[in-house]
Amino acid sequence: MKNEERVVIAGGGLAGLRAGERLRELGFRGEIVIVSAERHLPYHRPALSKEAINGELIASDLRLTISRELNAVWRLGTAATHLEPDRRVVGLPGGEELKYDGLIIATGVEPRHLAGAPRQDPRIHVLRTVDDAIAIKRAINSTQGLVVVIGGGLIGCEMAASVKTMGRDVAIVSRSSTLLGSAVGKNIADTVTEAHRVRGVRMAMGVKIRHWVRQAGGVAIHLSDGQVFFAAVVVIAVGASPSTAWLRGSGLVLEDGVLCDPTCHVVGGSDIVAAGDVARWPNLRFGGQPRRVEHWLNAVEMGRAAAENLLAGRDDSRPFTPVPRFWTEQYGMRIQGSGLPSLGQDTTTLAGSQKDHRTITGFVSDGRLVGMVGLDAPTAMIKLSTELWRQNRVTASGPQRRPPQPVPRPDAVPRPVAQQPVPPRESPVPGPMAAPVRREESVRLEAPRTESVRFEAPRARPTRSEQSMRFEAVRTEALRLENALLQEAVRSEAARTNAARAASARAEPARPEPLRSESVRSESVRSEPGPARTQFSDPVELARVPRQQQESQPLPLPPSHAPVVRSRGQGRSLVRTGPKARPR
Secondary structure, three states, rough: OOOEEEEEEEEEOOOHHHHHHHHHHHOOEEEEEEEOOOOOOOHHHHHHHHHHHOOOOHHHHHHHOOOOOOEEEEEEEOOOOOOEEOOOEEEHHHHHHEOOOEEEEOOOOEEOOOOOOOOOOEEEEEEHHHHHHHHHHHHHHOOOEEEEEOOOEEEEEEHHHHHOOOOOOOEEEOOOOOOOOHHOOHHHHHHHHHHHHOOEEEEOOOOEEEEEEOOOOEEEEEOOOOOOOEEEEEEEOOOEEOOOOOOOOOOOOOOOEEEEOOOOOOOOOOOEEEOHHHHHEOOOEEEEEEEEOHHHHHHHHHHHHHHHHHHOOHOOOOOOOOOOOEEEEEEEEEEEEEEEEHHHEEEEEEEOOOOOOOOOEEEEEEOEEEEEEEEEEEEHHHHHHHHHHHHHHOOOOOOOOOOOOOOOOOOOOOOOHHHHHOOEEEEEOOOOOOOOOOOOOOOOOOOOOOOOOOOOOOOOOOOOOOOOHHHHHOOOOHHHHHHHHHHHHHHHHHHHHHHHHHHHHHHHHOOOOOOOOOOOOOOOOOOOOOOOOOOOOOOOOOOOHHHHHHEEOOOOOOOOOOOOEEOOOOOOOOOOOOOOOOOO
């Protein structure tokens, strides 16, 4: 064991931040250096296409809260230039070399270029960073003409909805015949498309751009169907590509991202893991095909899992096997997704309402539910989500080991309970809420009682405070009321099972349970293969999920404060404790 150790995190976004915080939770006391190409500390990126554009929030409101325990050296505005794994060196601008004992690659993605688009024109923009959002907002506020959004995906639709709420004329140009395409299923895609259309958004669907003509008053966009849009502002939202140019020549496998093992360890590298949008890994819950997942929650979970496995070492690591989730809001409609809908070969309606547009579309592959997307149906999504876990079990994960636990420092000064770091929690989160889980050998499910989902009436959205906003906890009033109901069900379940758990503990060697915060949200489900439509009664009984199905989640963070950036005169800890003394 060395007294001086350094973990370098390449990427200053959400995945890199959560990875660094997880290292500290697990007792790592060496130096953490975060190298970020952006000049800003981590911020809430999903808000860029919504609140940051329509003026509800300013850039300072988007900053994420950073744990006091992180104590990292931030190299902002410094993009990594190359990697030499043999020498354990990350290259920085100006020929600087940064040595590491462990490396976490979390450089994310970059906006994809559109062939033929005059990107040098100041009226044409992409959206990835907070600086991009500021430039787009200024361009919209300083012009009066048409705003054209190229792309009908999540970002394109959110951008168009935000601009429309500002009272501006908007047009969407997409190669798909409907907005959001196959990502949400035909029923929901048609509903979203119609929602934009009835609000006056001009639509050019199923077309290609033939050529661009730049003029003094704007940019003329000629389409394959003969239409011409004369745009004052153009926003290109046609997807993103993994940011891996700096890794060329390193010997790592760079095919649509950084190729990783199921444990997040990079193929071809030693003491290197990857996390977030840039990582491409085989999720053993959904087969062995390596894929990237560009979702906000995946960056949180994978950053923490990568940090755990870096400390544990390749041989003692656990596979990262989440059920991915995503969400979006447009014109007050909430769209939630779970699983991998892109794997679906067919779709089915899992739930629906005859009175309004609320529905849930299931995506099926070889008779197995692999994903689902719900429209304004948060309660039903949570109740149905356990079926995804049941039908998509880890197939080739190998032996499961208990994750590393935080080790108290021998020189730590006791602090009041209110100041103690919050213990880590691990739970599956089907949807945006976390559920405490117990280690069991199988999932216990019960048959549905009827054949239709009962939707709850929509609740008014809560008033937000810009001064104390924490975006990762932002939820609608409906979700908060629903969470209270589910927590009550969990408390009832816990009371009924205390005796059984005590008897089980006496019969076998004790295993520590994951520590839980009172703020942990809970959810559960009763379901069984059968009719597509299901109804759930309240209270809901908590489903038991095996240990290998658990996922790491972000800790509840302390109150907002300035991040710690070490000065030159501040010494670096040379000794650390933890389950593994050195990344190996």
